[in-house]
Amino acid sequence: MLPSLDVVIPVHNEEIDLEPCVRRLHEYLRAEFPYRFRITIADNASTDSTAEVAARLAEVLPGVTAVHLTEKGRGRALKFVWTHSDAAVLAYMDVDLSTDLGALLPLVAPLISGHSDLAIGTRLARGSRVVRGAKREFISRSYNLILRGTLAARFSDAQCGFKAIRADVAGRLLPMVEDTGWFFDTELLVLAERAGLRIHEVPVDWVDDPDSRVDIVATALADLRGIARLTRALGTGRLPLGALHEQLGRNPLPVAGVPAGLTGQLLRFAAVGVASTLAYLLLYALLRTGAGPQAANLVALLVTAVANTAANRRLTFRVRGHDGAWRHQAQGLVVFAVGLGLTSGSLALLHTLSDPPTSVELGVLIAANLVATGVRFLLMRIWVFRATQPVAAARAAEVNASAPTVGIR
Secondary structure (H helix, E strand, O other), X not given: OOOOEEEEEEEOOOXXXXXXXXXXXXXXXXXXXXXXXXXXXXXXXXXXXXXXXXHHHHHHOOOEEEEEEOOOOHHHHHHHHHHHOOOOEEEEEOOOXXXXXXXXXHHHHHHHOOOOOEEEEEOOOOOOXXXXXXXXXXXXXXXXXXXXXXXXXXXXXXXXXXXXXXXXXXXXXXXXXOOOOOOHHHHHHHHHHHOOOOEEEEEOEEEOOOOOOOOHHHHHHHHHHHHHHHHHHHHHOOOOHHHHHHHHOOOOOOEOOEOOOHHHHHHHHHHHHHHHHHHHHHHHHHHHOOOOHHHHHHHHHHHHHHHHHHHHHHHHOOOOOOOOHHHHHHHHHHHHHHHHHHHHHHHXXXXXXXXXXXXXXXHHHHHHHHHHHHHHHHHHHHHHOOOHHHHHHHHHHHHHHHOOOOOOO
């Protein structure tokens, strides 16, 4: 019978800690875990006797297997074992067992039931109990703040060595993960979050291992390089996250009387609109010093309209790739013409009535832009990007209807 859970222990030169770790984990799973399990020791290029210890444990402990890789890298080891595993849920934990094993069942239960797609232990959530030095605490919190600022990550703890993923999700997500080292976890979580997958977080009890041999400086530099690479990849749209979202992503809950996705689109459109309006006003004020009001309005509105259409295409309506980009920009210019008519008409009417100061001009333009913004959203939703929404919804419904159910085997 196939296991429900495969727990991977990635190791490199851990000949001393490996045996007590595996024996303790095996005893806990045998006594406390209600599902069939496997423990896989993933030795990545150890130069000491780690491979021999792993092989001996695999011989004497039922449900323990050993894998030896000739190349170093925790991410490489996890990706290899997870890709070849036949278990329904895949997990890993660090060899030092810093995380209390009592969190293992709460970690994997939502994945076994199908409620969630990934699960992580977190040392930074309310309810977690952590014992570690101030230096590691500062580094961990700083790293997660960087992730929030650069990659808009919403999960609380990327680095805790206590994670799990459903096998069907891993099969689609792992081919996109490039890192083979310590950044593997972060990249996996960011891609999962961007694809609309559900990440379950479990507050853990965690005690720092004083003998940890992780090179903090080298790991931090590698993480920063990974953040830069992933930011570029997400910015260029070369990762097929849209297709993954259609296959596995969690669609918004339907609300009676509200079209699907409308609330999120309004919020994203508003954010883009605020940025566009500020850019427009800045450009208008700069151009107005050397040009008339109509010319300044035309140039400022044209420049920001092109940028606005591109931003709404990608951020508000989630359109990826270059297909239809020129058509969308052409339609966006028609929407721009509507906005130009509203703002230029307001200016023309204002100047026929009086010779107002610049501050009054700006006030009238703000009011006209608010009206133009509402019209722009309606036109973009029902005309410019209308074709992209029902297609995505239909694909998602088709995939959900044919997707297999993860069960316990």
